Amino acid sequence: KNQVEQSPQSLIILEGKNCTLQCNYTVSPFSNLRWYKQDTGRGPVSLTIMTFSENTKSNGRYTATLDADTKQSSLHITASQLSDSASYICVVSGGGGSQGNLIFGKGTKLSVKP
Amino acid sequence: NAGVTQTPKFRVLKTGQSMTLLCAQDMNHEYMYWYRQDPGMGLRLIHYSVGEGTTAKGEVPDGYNVSRLKKQNFLLGLESAAPSQTSVYFCASSYFRWDRVDEQYFGPGTRLTVT
Numbered sequence: 146k147n148q149v150e151q152s153p154q155s156l157i158i159l160e161g162k163n164c165t166l167q168c169n170y171t172v173s174p175f176s177n178l179r180w181y182k183q184d185t186g187r188g189p190v191s192l193t194i195m196t197f198s199e200n201t202k203s204n205g206r207y208t209a210t211l212d213a214d215t216k217q218s219s220l221h222i223t224a225s226q227l228s229d230s231a232s233y234i235c236v237v238s239g240g241g242g243s244q245g246n247l248i249f250g251k252g253t254k255l256s257v258k259p
Numbered sequence: 260n261a262g263v264t265q266t267p268k269f270r271v272l273k274t275g276q277s278m279t280l281l282c283a284q285d286m287n288h289e290y291m292y293w294y295r296q297d298p299g300m301g302l303r304l305i306h307y308s309v310g311e312g313t314t315a316k317g318e319v320p321d322g323y324n325v326s327r328l329k330k331q332n333f334l335l336g337l338e339s340a341a342p343s344q345t346s347v348y349f350c351a352s353s354y355f356r357w358d359r360v361d362e363q364y365f366g367p368g369t370r371l372t373v374t
Contacts, residue, residue, distance in 0.1 A: 149301065176357075176358035176359075177358070177359075177360055186368070187367055187368070188263075188349050188351075188365030188366050188367050188368055189302075189349075189365050190365070191362045191363070191364075194360050194361075194362065196360060234301070234302075238357050238358050239357075239358065246304050246317065246318060246357070247302075247304070247357055247363070248301075249301030249302040249303070250301050251299065251300060251301050252301070
């Protein structure tokens with residue numbers, strides 16, 4: 146069964162600290178992996194999209210890594226800010242025949258405290 | 260550009276009532292999607308469209324119908340609402356197919372409560 150598992154479920158850090166969020170997936174075939182940020186009461190916003198040939202991709206203070214062999218990804222947030230408080234969702238895209246489906250993880254809820 | 264907009268933002272229905280959620284995008288995207296988001300679960304695909312006049316079922320299509328009469332609009336209908344359809348509904352759109360490196364842009368969501 147295609148699944149995307151994220152850990153931890155929630156995380157509290159102090160402003161200015163770094164953190165790393167984890168994503169493991171069992172989706173096959175694999176096309177790409179995405180990380181989204183979802184603020185409370187809003188729609189998800191894309192942070193990065195990575196194919197199997199990409200190991201690392203950055204977007205400002207956000208850096209995503211992908212190990213296609215172990216089917217693991219991580220999202221590292223550097224020098225956290227209060228505005229980073231949100232849910233971070235890992236999403237894996239299957240092949241073109243997979244009924245339009247992106248497989249969404251349940252998300253990690255990050256709280257950044259002053 | 261407004262991006263992806265959804266109407267209405269909030270709605271309360273009684274069991275058995277019907278309603279239509281409207282999604283509009285101004286980015287000339289071919290692909291449009293309807294998702295639902297429930298507490299403790301990831302977003303799940305209800306229906307999607309690969310172009311004007313086309314629709315297809317996603318992971319959880321039962322109890323919903325959709326139409327894409329115009330390229331920029333994607334409508335989600337509930338013919339007879341049930342409490343299990345209480346959820347937050349998100350519309351999204353993209354230019355290329357989901358297996359391409361192309362962003363899906365999400366709307367702000369519609370919070371629906373069925374009593």
